[in-house]
Amino acid sequence: MKRDYxxxxxxxxxxxxxxxxxxxxAQERQGPRGAVVLRAGPTFTVVNSESGPSIKCHRCGxxxxxxxxxxxxxxxxxxxxxxxxx
Ligand SMILES: [Zn+2]
Numbered sequence: 001m002k003r004d005y006x007x008x009x010x011x012x013x014x015x016x017x018x019x020x021x022x023x024x025x026a027q028e029r030q031g032p033r034g035a036v037v038l039r040a041g042p043t044f045t046v047v048n049s050e051s052g053p054s055i056k057c058h059r060c061g062x063x064x065x066x067x068x069x070x071x072x073x074x075x076x077x078x079x080x081x082x083x084x085x086x
Contacts, residue, residue, distance in 0.1 A: 035047040035048065035049035036048045036049070038053065039073070039084065040084075041073070041082055041083055041084040041085065042058070042083070042085075043057065043058045043059055043082050043083070044056060044057055044058060044073060044075070044082040045058070046070055046073075051065070052065055053065065053067075053070055054070070055069050055070045055073065055075075055082075057075040057077065057078060057082070059075065059078050059080075060075065060077045060078050062075055062076070062077040062078075064076060
């Protein structure tokens, strides 16, 4: 039975490799760490990721996880509010 066990393990490893590859492909489509886009406009993106929601300013590149910035769509670096439509 030892050989069957080894074969079974090899099959499990193969299966794990397939799942990992599929997850990596899915992550590529979804963006970094499977982040979900909550709101977006021409100058900003609000995403929800493993580390919580954050807003990214496309003008200066600042990423803020400050809830006020996210709620008001504000960039503390540019000192400007974002608009959801241009
Ligand atoms: Zn900014």
